[in-house]
Amino acid sequence: MAGKSYTLPIGPVHPALKEPTMFKLTVEGEIVTAVDVQPGINHRGIEFIGMRRNPLQVLHLAERICGICSIVHQYSFALASEKAAGITEIPERAQYIRTIMAELERVHSHLLWAGVAAHELGFDTLLHWTWQLREWVQDVLEIISGNRVNYAMYIQGGVRRDISPEVIQKLKVMIADYRAGIDQLCKAFTDDRVFRHRTMGVGVLTYKDAVETCAVGPTTRGSGVHKDVRIDQPFGGYADLDLDYCLPEKMGYENNGDTYAKTLVRLQEVVQSLDIIEFCLDNMPPGPIRWESNMTKLLQHMKKAEGEALGLNEAPRGEMIHYVKLNAGDENVSIWKVRASTYNNILAWTKMLPGCQIADVSIIAAAVDPCIGCMDRVTVVDQDTGKEKLFSNEDFYRASIRKTRAYQRKVSP
Amino acid sequence: MANPNLGLILKQLFSRPYTNRFPVKYAPASMHATMDAVTSGKAQITPPVPAPEHYRGKIAYDREACIGCKMCIKVCPASAIEHIPGPDGKAKGSKVKFYMSRCTFCEMCVEACPKDCIKMTGEFLMADADKNSDALIVKDSGSFAAPAQPAAQQPAPPTA
Numbered sequence: 385m386a387g388k389s390y391t392l393p394i395g396p397v398h399p400a401l402k403e404p405t406m407f408k409l410t411v412e413g414e415i416v417t418a419v420d421v422q423p424g425i426n427h428r429g430i431e432f433i434g435m436r437r438n439p440l441q442v443l444h445l446a447e448r449i450c451g452i453c454s455i456v457h458q459y460s461f462a463l464a465s466e467k468a469a470g471i472t473e474i475p476e477r478a479q480y481i482r483t484i485m486a487e488l489e490r491v492h493s494h495l496l497w498a499g500v501a502a503h504e505l506g507f508d509t510l511l512h513w514t515w516q517l518r519e520w521v522q523d524v525l526e527i528i529s530g531n532r533v534n535y536a537m538y539i540q541g542g543v544r545r546d547i548s549p550e551v552i553q554k555l556k557v558m559i560a561d562y563r564a565g566i567d568q569l570c571k572a573f574t575d576d577r578v579f580r581h582r583t584m585g586v587g588v589l590t591y592k593d594a595v596e597t598c599a600v601g602p603t604t605r606g607s608g609v610h611k612d613v614r615i616d617q618p619f620g621g622y623a624d625l626d627l628d629y630c631l632p633e634k635m636g637y638e639n640n641g642d643t644y645a646k647t648l649v650r651l652q653e654v655v656q657s658l659d660i661i662e663f664c665l666d667n668m669p670p671g672p673i674r675w676e677s678n679m680t681k682l683l684q685h686m687k688k689a690e691g692e693a694l695g696l697n698e699a700p701r702g703e704m705i706h707y708v709k710l711n712a713g714d715e716n717v718s719i720w721k722v723r724a725s726t727y728n729n730i731l732a733w734t735k736m737l738p739g740c741q742i743a744d745v746s747i748i749a750a751a752v753d754p755c756i757g758c759m760d761r762v763t764v765v766d767q768d769t770g771k772e773k774l775f776s777n778e779d780f781y782r783a784s785i786r787k788t789r790a791y792q793r794k795v796s797p
Numbered sequence: 798m799a800n801p802n803l804g805l806i807l808k809q810l811f812s813r814p815y816t817n818r819f820p821v822k823y824a825p826a827s828m829h830a831t832m833d834a835v836t837s838g839k840a841q842i843t844p845p846v847p848a849p850e851h852y853r854g855k856i857a858y859d860r861e862a863c864i865g866c867k868m869c870i871k872v873c874p875a876s877a878i879e880h881i882p883g884p885d886g887k888a889k890g891s892k893v894k895f896y897m898s899r900c901t902f903c904e905m906c907v908e909a910c911p912k913d914c915i916k917m918t919g920e921f922l923m924a925d926a927d928k929n930s931d932a933l934i935v936k937d938s939g940s941f942a943a944p945a946q947p948a949a950q951q952p953a954p955p956t957a
Contacts, residue, residue: 437874438871438872440872440874440905441872441873441874441905442874443874444874444875444901444903444905445874448901513805526849526852527849527850527851528851529851530849530850530851530852530853531852531853531902534901534902534903536853536902536903536904536905544904544908545851568802572802679868679872679905679908679909680868680909680911683871683872
């Protein structure tokens with residue numbers, strides 16, 4: 385088989401990604417030898433739509449960039465447009481509520497990821513268990529904002545809904561339940577020998593590669609890189625908190641950047657998010673939740689404002705940037721540019737995938753938290769004969785499950 | 798080796814499913830026939846899970862109280878609101894109309910309205926084959942001030 389290589393094109397349409405992408409794997413037998421990533425295939429032009437709307441309208445458009453981490457997009461845009469318009473006196477209570485919402489979303493995003501990772505490896509019981517846990521945080525988000533997704537909570541200069549004392553009680557009950565649930569979940573992930581076999585040493589992203597590819601979020605923290613916007617450039621309620629980077633070494637594992645390390649980072653971050661929510665609930669000051677409650681006045685202020693700003697935020701998947709430019713006399717946003725975290729993390733695939741088996745592609749690709757379940761199809765082209773074989777998402781999944789079953793047979797007595 | 802999650806497994810084995818079987822327990826042979834039966838009162842559907850307190854559903858609009866200031870149109874991100882000029886095309890007496898098929902349910906119009914003549918109700922059963930059907934265009938929901946006939950508790954099931 386030596387010298388005979390195949391090309392596996394993956395993509396191009398990948399709805400869960402902010403930047404739908406296409407990547408081509410060169411394989412020799414079962415081993416991936418090279419990866420070529422070609423992003424930018426399904427450009428939605430959402431920024432162009434935004435540039436024909438005023439900042440108050442773009443808030444809700446920004447929220448619809450992503451279906452999972454929708455609120456951080458709104459948060460980033462609100463931060464950027466506030467800075468650009470010179471709105472600095474955001475009430476403290478509003479900042480705390482913003483932080484609580486962002487952290488609740490991180491909890492649900494990480495639990496969703498943990499379920500997907502379990503599913504990719506064929507542990508569907510764990511998938512349902514994780515998502516059952518995630519259902520409670522969705523209920524809480526629904527009680528606070530009225531919706532399970534697209535919460536429409538933020539506005540320039542504050543938030544739109546207050547958190548009432550009754551809801552605070554419910555949140556506290558949820559946090560107490562979650563602490564017990566997460567403990568069990570951590571055990572289910574870390575004690576399982578097959579899970580450790582499938583993830584330890586798989587998809588390794590070294591410290592050097594993580595820095596060179598500018599990976600962000602849990603992907604880079606799994607390699608031991610100290611990078612977290614909430615700590616490096618604190619904003620909102622995070623400034624009052626004493627946070628620490630979630631690294632795999634805190635759970636007694638080395639910072640080697642494999643899939644297991646990334647799992648540990650995300651499980652730790654769920655607990656950290658619970659701590660942050662608890663701190664914010666206990667220390668939430670009373671007072672107004674808006675800088676300006678009259679929308680006409682707010683629109684007038686944004687219309688007169690002139691300036692440009694960056695809104696940085698730590699999304700569940702990593703650092704995210706919104707750039708906003710406002711021109712005086714122009715009602716609409718002049719320039720709006722979004723750089724979402726997956727854009728950085730996709731490049732990490734080129735370092736993580738070479739050397740792995742085809743059965744590991746799905747878990748490694750999922751480790752940076754895109755939704756591999758949405759992957760379209762893959763065509764295997766034999767370069768020598770030119771024959772094509774359709775390799776669907778289902779085949780990938782089957783290959784992954786076969787590998788898990790093989791390990792299970794090996795480790796069971 | 799005993800499964801560490803045996804307790805959980807046993808508990809779930811004997812507990813009822815959490816799923817609310819809406820609208821009917823099992824998929825009927827013909828959904829249209831079932832819906833017709835429900836509309837004519839011959840059959841009952843399993844009620845949906847009640848919407849939460851702040852739920853943003855179908856818009857209710859008090860046409861009489863509206864002054865036609867166009868604030869709702871200015872803040873609507875989805876251009877779901879149409880302006881209807883007053884008699885002889887004048888600004889005086891102008892009103893608006895809501896297209897629920899375009900609405901993103903962000904509640905911005907409700908907050909922007911200076912006369913509080915827009916509300917979001919808990920109604921969510923809005924599925925329709927035609928996006929321009931009358932059920933999806935809100936023109937007037939009656940006055941909010943006067944205690945008119947109480948709104949139906951359960952939204953009407955969608956007719957085929």
